[in-house]
Amino acid sequence: MRKSAAIDILVLGMAAFIGGFGVNGMLAGTGMAEEIRARTNFFRVADAYNRKGIEMYVDRGSPGQVFYDMDEGMRLQMGIYPPNPQHPPKEIDLPLMALSDQGGEIRLLCRLDGIGTNNSPLVIMKDSKGQNRLIMGLALADEGEEAFLTAFDAAGKQIDVVGRFVNPAQAAAEKKGLKLKLPWQKG
Numbered sequence: 001m002r003k004s005a006a007i008d009i010l011v012l013g014m015a016a017f018i019g020g021f022g023v024n025g026m027l028a029g030t031g032m033a034e035e036i037r038a039r040t041n042f043f044r045v046a047d048a049y050n051r052k053g054i055e056m057y058v059d060r061g062s063p064g065q066v067f068y069d070m071d072e073g074m075r076l077q078m079g080i081y082p083p084n085p086q087h088p089p090k091e092i093d094l095p096l097m098a099l100s101d102q103g104g105e106i107r108l109l110c111r112l113d114g115i116g117t118n119n120s121p122l123v124i125m126k127d128s129k130g131q132n133r134l135i136m137g138l139a140l141a142d143e144g145e146e147a148f149l150t151a152f153d154a155a156g157k158q159i160d161v162v163g164r165f166v167n168p169a170q171a172a173a174e175k176k177g178l179k180l181k182l183p184w185q186k187g
Contacts, residue, residue: 041057041058041059042055042056042057043055043056043057044056049070050068050069050070050072051072052068052072053067053068054066054067054068055068059082060082060083061082061083062079062080062081062082062083062092062093063079063080064077064078064079064080064082065077065078065079069102073100073102073103073104074100074104075099075100076097076098076099076100077096077097077098077100077106078095078096078097078098079095079096080093080094080095080096081093081094081095081096081114088114088115088169089114090114090115091113091114091115092114094111094112094113094114094119095111095112096109096110096111096112097109097110097111098110101128103128105126105128105130106126106130107125107126107128108123108124108125108126109122109123109124109126110122110123110124111124113137113140115140115167115168115169116139116140116141116167116168117140117141117168118138118139118140118141118142118145120137120138120139120140120145121137121138122135122136122137123135123136123137131152131156132152133151133152134149134150134151134152135148135149135150135152135165136148136149136150137165139163139166140166140167140168141166141168142166146163147162147163148160148162148163148164148165149161149162149163150163150164150165
């Protein structure tokens with residue numbers, strides 16, 4: 001084989017290799033790329049200042065987003081509760097939004113309730129230890145959906161400020177002499 005033929009084959013091979021990258025880049029903005037993204041259940045938007053940025057995902061059919069600060073700390077979560085043994089079945093597909101402090105602890109949770117019968121809106125404020133300190137919402141199982149504002153002292157004692165916070169699952173457990181830990185309660 002001539003030396004010039006070997007050089008021609010090498011140049012042709014390199015051109016094909018480089019061309020493959022070029023075609024891949026051109027296809028990235030086409031419908032083919034959209035189909036690939038549609039099959040993916042995770043997507044991230046980030047930049048040089050925030051490597052985690054925003055994560056978007058679908059978990060067992062339930063979409064969600066997580067926003068991170070520049071130190072990669074989770075700050076905001078929002079989405080729909082996925083099927084999970086930690087969540088009551090009636091909570092699946094209900095929306096939530098959680099704000100976290102600089103230590104990564106959820107401090108404010110806005111969600112719809114799936115334990116009662118009303119899918120009532122709840123706003124839950126937590127202390128730095130993750131304990132519920134203030135819950136505001138509409139009655140979880142009362143047909144009148146009366147508003148309530150309930151505080152909890154440092155020992156966890158419930159103080160009803162307006163209306164009364166009654167959790168149906170907790171009330172049923174207490175009637176049987178049991179103490180029920182709810183999904184949003186720590187400890």
